[in-house]
Amino acid sequence: MGKVAFIFAGQGAQYIGMGKELAENIEASKKVFEEASEALGFDMANLCFEGPKEELDKTENTQPAILTMSIAAMKALEEKGIKPAVTAGLSLGEYSALVCSGALDFKTAVKLVKKRGRYMQEAVPEGIGTMAAILGLDGEKVREICSLASEKGIVEPANFNCPGQIVIGGEIEAVNFASEKAKEIGGRAIPLSVSAPFHTSMLRPAADKLEEELKNIELNSINVPIMTNVTGTYVDNVDNIKDLLRNQVMSSVLFENIICKMLEDGVDTFVEIGPGKALSGFVKKINRKAVVVNVEDIKSFEKALEVLGA
Structure with missing residues (x-):
């Protein structure tokens, strides 16, 4: 060992x-x-x-x-x-x-x-922020979709857990927009039931x-x-x-x-x-x-x- x-x-x-x-x-x-x-x-x-x-x-x-x-x-x-x-x-x-x-x-x-x-x-007051797990995409792609979605509000990569599983967090509209973008390029998005967008600005x-x-x-x-x-x-x-x-x-x-x-x-x-x-x-x-x-x-x-x- x-x-x-x-x-x-x-x-x-x-x-x-x-x-x-x-x-x-x-x-x-x-x-x-x-x-x-x-x-x-x-x-x-x-x-x-x-x-x-x-x-x-x-x-x-x-x-x-x-x-x-x-x-x-x-x-x-x-x-x-x-x-x-x-x-x-x-x-x-x-x-x-x-x-x-x-x-x-x-x-x-x-x-x-x-x-x-x-x-x-x-x-972060309740109802303002959220998080979602993005599956099947690499870090670069997730950063790109966050950048695209930032026109809707704050959204950032929060957790780089393992290959193909990255959690994003931010304002609800921006996270939802980023999740849709992830699906469009072949990823999956799973909303997380959390009380705040942890590990974001x-x-x-x-x-x-x-x-x-x-x-x-x-x-x-x-x-x-x-x-x-x-x-x-x-x-x-x-x-x-x-x-x-x-x-x-x-x-x-x-x-x-x-x-x-x-x-x-x-x-x-x-x-x-x-x-x-x-x-x-x-x-x-x-x-x-x-x-x-x-x-x-x-x-x-x-x-x-x-x-x-x-």
Whole structure:
């Protein structure tokens, strides 16, 4: 086996019951939920395990909930002596990766992402912005259709997930126009049910508020190399993290670049940590030969241990 990478899930993968099995069976995982509850002043285990769904789906709750569940799963792996050679996350998942890297402590991160979620929710009033997944077109074509559609309003590439799957975001009319253009040139467009056009310039108000919040945050040194969504490559200096986190809110997520760089640097095994298997699918589309496992419950945890030889 070559190098192992830990990759962390982003928003949208949440579900009622996430992390329950891990917390009930693994003390280190249970402790993470307790720490989150203490930091935030409400019962995080109850929110993740019981819901209600509409509470879990509120962005300011979703973000700390996914972070908590992801770190709980990571702690289960760490207890078995499994450590990554490199880490990264998709969008919100970058905060889990920062905790994994040692640069951010968990309690600081969970309080920060609750605020980040609220700022993102408030940045664009409901009914103004939207997002759509464009399938079957490359990055250049998607940039072209966004450029054409910009006469209708703001529309920008938001997530470069994997070959043939790029998410766009912006004002509703412009996104719909770009989606139609995508269909005309042989692509597909799937509207996403999101509350705001994340990772576009429309989120600048959230980025500005987050910047103020980040001034009060203390960072530690990086123990595990971490890659960032903003550049698609390594964070080369801990002093750059705050700027990267500010920009990440309103910049394209270069996830495909991150995975390609990891592969280039000898990673052959990817462990997706957190709810769902979306990232596993992206990795497989980028490189079919990569070994990919996920950890979100006891069954997937045991399978991961088997594959990782722990």
